[in-house]
Amino acid sequence: MNGPIPHGGDLTAARARFPGRSDWLDLSTGINPWPYPLPRLDAAAWTRLPDAGRTADTEQAADAFYGAPPGSALAVPGTQAALQLLPALRPPSRMAVVGFTYQEHARCWRRAGHAVTETPSLAEAVAAADVVVAVNPNNPDGTGLDPSDLLRARAALAARGGWLVVDEAFGETRPELGVAGACGAPGLIVLRSFGKFFGHAGIRLGFVLADADTQAGLRDALGPWAVSGPALELGRIALADRPWATGTRLRLRAAADRLAGLLSATGLRVVGGTPLFVLAATEDAAGLHERLMQHGIMVRRFDERPHWLRFGLPPDADAEQRLRACLAAYA
Amino acid sequence: MNGPIPHGGDLTAARARFPGRSDWLDLSTGINPWPYPLPRLDAAAWTRLPDAGRTADTEQAADAFYGAPPGSALAVPGTQAALQLLPALRPPSRMAVVGFTYQEHARCWRRAGHAVTETPSLAEAVAAADVVVAVNPNNPDGTGLDPSDLLRARAALAARGGWLVVDEAFGETRPELGVAGACGAPGLIVLRSFGKFFGHAGIRLGFVLADADTQAGLRDALGPWAVSGPALELGRIALADRPWATGTRLRLRAAADRLAGLLSATGLRVVGGTPLFVLAATEDAAGLHERLMQHGIMVRRFDERPHWLRFGLPPDADAEQRLRACLAAYA
Numbered sequence: 271m272n273g274p275i276p277h278g279g280d281l282t283a284a285r286a287r288f289p290g291r292s293d294w295l296d297l298s299t300g301i302n303p304w305p306y307p308l309p310r311l312d313a314a315a316w317t318r319l320p321d322a323g324r325t326a327d328t329e330q331a332a333d334a335f336y337g338a339p340p341g342s343a344l345a346v347p348g349t350q351a352a353l354q355l356l357p358a359l360r361p362p363s364r365m366a367v368v369g370f371t372y373q374e375h376a377r378c379w380r381r382a383g384h385a386v387t388e389t390p391s392l393a394e395a396v397a398a399a400d401v402v403v404a405v406n407p408n409n410p411d412g413t414g415l416d417p418s419d420l421l422r423a424r425a426a427l428a429a430r431g432g433w434l435v436v437d438e439a440f441g442e443t444r445p446e447l448g449v450a451g452a453c454g455a456p457g458l459i460v461l462r463s464f465g466k467f468f469g470h471a472g473i474r475l476g477f478v479l480a481d482a483d484t485q486a487g488l489r490d491a492l493g494p495w496a497v498s499g500p501a502l503e504l505g506r507i508a509l510a511d512r513p514w515a516t517g518t519r520l521r522l523r524a525a526a527d528r529l530a531g532l533l534s535a536t537g538l539r540v541v542g543g544t545p546l547f548v549l550a551a552t553e554d555a556a557g558l559h560e561r562l563m564q565h566g567i568m569v570r571r572f573d574e575r576p577h578w579l580r581f582g583l584p585p586d587a588d589a590e591q592r593l594r595a596c597l598a599a600y601a
Numbered sequence: 602m603n604g605p606i607p608h609g610g611d612l613t614a615a616r617a618r619f620p621g622r623s624d625w626l627d628l629s630t631g632i633n634p635w636p637y638p639l640p641r642l643d644a645a646a647w648t649r650l651p652d653a654g655r656t657a658d659t660e661q662a663a664d665a666f667y668g669a670p671p672g673s674a675l676a677v678p679g680t681q682a683a684l685q686l687l688p689a690l691r692p693p694s695r696m697a698v699v700g701f702t703y704q705e706h707a708r709c710w711r712r713a714g715h716a717v718t719e720t721p722s723l724a725e726a727v728a729a730a731d732v733v734v735a736v737n738p739n740n741p742d743g744t745g746l747d748p749s750d751l752l753r754a755r756a757a758l759a760a761r762g763g764w765l766v767v768d769e770a771f772g773e774t775r776p777e778l779g780v781a782g783a784c785g786a787p788g789l790i791v792l793r794s795f796g797k798f799f800g801h802a803g804i805r806l807g808f809v810l811a812d813a814d815t816q817a818g819l820r821d822a823l824g825p826w827a828v829s830g831p832a833l834e835l836g837r838i839a840l841a842d843r844p845w846a847t848g849t850r851l852r853l854r855a856a857a858d859r860l861a862g863l864l865s866a867t868g869l870r871v872v873g874g875t876p877l878f879v880l881a882a883t884e885d886a887a888g889l890h891e892r893l894m895q896h897g898i899m900v901r902r903f904d905e906r907p908h909w910l911r912f913g914l915p916p917d918a919d920a921e922q923r924l925r926a927c928l929a930a931y932a
Contacts, residue, residue, distance in 0.1 A: 277825060282654030296649075305648045316803045317636045318627075319796075323613030347678050347805070347827070354824040358689075374824070381821065471650045472830025474678070490712065493685040493705070494608060496678070498829050499803025 275373045278570045291566045295589050298568040300440060300547040303585035305469025306508040315499035328502040331509040332477045336462055342453040342479040344488055345497045349461045349476035357382030359487040366399035368392050375403045396423045400432040407444045410549045410580045411542035414447045421452055428457030435459045442467035443522055443545035453479040466546060468508050475501040522546060525583045536597035551577045558600055565596045606704045609901045622897045626920050629899040631771060631878040634916035636800025637839040646830035659833040662840040663808045667793055673784040673810040675819055676828045680770060680792045680807030688713030690818040697730035699723050706734045727754045731763040738775045741880045741911045742873035745778045752783055759788030766790045773798035774853055774876035784810040797877060799839050806832040853877060856914045867928035882908045889931060896927045
């Protein structure tokens with residue numbers, strides 16, 4: 271077993287390092303800071319076991335929202351749960367992850383006994399492995415892979431019994447990249463996160479869009495009642511609210527553009543991102559990270575990419591001003 | 602992979618069989634019908650990833666409530682999640698389950714490749730296996746195993762690297778049977794369900810009370826953010842509310858006594874139970890089950906025990922009267 275990977279959003283660790291501070295501004299995640307307004311949830315969502323009907327209703331809403339064929343979506347308690355379980359559905363294989371990306375994929379495949387490599391390109395990954403994992407758009411650099419390249423990769427892998435796993439955790443902000451419409455094809459497994467775009471990361475809801483065999487394997491590994499009633503209920507309602515999603519896409523894009531401008535203006539080099547976060551580079555990223563922490567601002571750094579910092583969206587004008595002031599003083 | 606096991610609470614299946622009915626009375630589970638009053642939950646429980654601090658606060662509340670040494674409790678998204686994952690933490694072993702009980706244990710150990718037997722007594726189970734699973738008090742018959750016998754079994758199993766798994770899903774109603782106080786001892790794994798006693802089965806919260814090695818293995822298998830923020834928050838608050846728990850124990854006991862009286866008065870033979878359900882026997886249990894279903898009353902039957910029916914607590918006087926009328930007409 272390998273150790274836990276550091277992630278954004280760890281307020282507990284921040285508080286432990288700076289016990290005097292109470293005004294933390296958390297920009298260390300890629301979660302929408304303007305969450306879907308919490309509706310009044312059916313009391314039975316809390317009290318009753320989430321039965322097959324409740325689960326199916328939410329999965330149907332997910333198929334429709336993600337543009338996948340009916341019957342594609344399996345609800346899971348956060349996509350992390352799928353990352354943990356998918357590797358156990360295959361005998362030891364060669365797995366290649368495309369580019370520097372979300373590290374839990376490699377960790378989970380390794381802990382299940384697979385041989386894991388990181389390759390710079392999709393084509394090299396397909397040539398090298400039975401299972402290819404691509405995050406699209408990529409976290410943290412925002413690189414987008416062409417859906418037609420992905421679908422060709424899927425076909426090549428499936429022809430030899432392989433899988434293409436596409437993690438579309440930030441897919442709502444770049445709908446043109448999505449491959450959910452092809453789900454059902456053998457070997458294609460698409461992961462969608464509910465919490466990031468809808469701003470409710472705490473409820474633990476995600477979807478695996480895949481063929482029936484993969485779904486059956488995951489269902490068996492998860493067992494009954496894997497996803498909570500409140501998560502299913504909130505998901506069902508929010509996924510059906512297209513006007514909210516449309517407005518939110520515009521709002522996030524504008525906010526990310528504004529954040530990129532702020533970062534550039536204070537001397538950082540914007541090197542990537544999605545509408546849910548901006549990736550910036552600077553010579554002394556470690557020093558800037560530390561200074562931001564000292565001012566109560568959490569951002570994400572990466573041990574393996576020492577010049578990078580990832581910034582989530584400031585939730586309001588005060589937060590933006592705090593960030594600007596701290597960066598300007600350091601520039 | 603073996604097929605899903607039928608469970609109580611499947612309103613979807615009931616509705617599919619009787620599409621005309623809308624007034625279902627669900628007595629097919631052992632969930633407290635008077636749930637802990639839902640407090641106003643911190644918005645961050647929904648929006649933020651449930652970080653280590655939030656999880657630790659709830660786990661500490663669980664240690665205190667269950668009377669386990671500090672550091673014993675690991676929060677899981679329902680005890681079913683622990684059932685699914687525990688068997689993967691051991692090489693293929695001989696597992697024995699004590700008596701006729703909750704069937705998910707056997708299913709989960711079998712699917713992970715262990716050799717599973719059902720034995721009538723704890724002593725025979727310890728003699729026959731490396732891993733012994735006992736549900737205490739037992740579901741559905743309510744049989745209680747003596748805690749000192751369980752702790753002796755734990756020692757015997759641990760001496761040869763074995764485990765004693767005690768599923769105390771209905772433990773709140775029989776606190777004198779609990780062995781959580783001994784947690785930390787090698788090989789002792791106690792499972793506690795939050796949803797049944799607190800009446801919130803939908804939120805998916807349970808605890809594994811165990812030594813550090815078992816906890817580490819489960820943490821690694823679950824990955825980060827396994828339990829939702831709303832579940833952790835509700836759990837933390839409810840587990841600390843001792844007056845509510847004390848009052849609820851009394852209320853459930855009185856309600857179960859009353860239900861047992863009702864069942865006896867209408868000609869059924871009460872053969873077991875806990876304060877959360879009553880087990881009754883009758884010659885034509887299948888016929889009675891069907892008649893109750895036709896009247897919109899769901900109870901639990903058991904393919905392997907054709908004379909048994911398990912009744913959950915009627916939530917109010919109307920429900921009780923509906924049940925009484927239906928049983929009286931059939932007697």
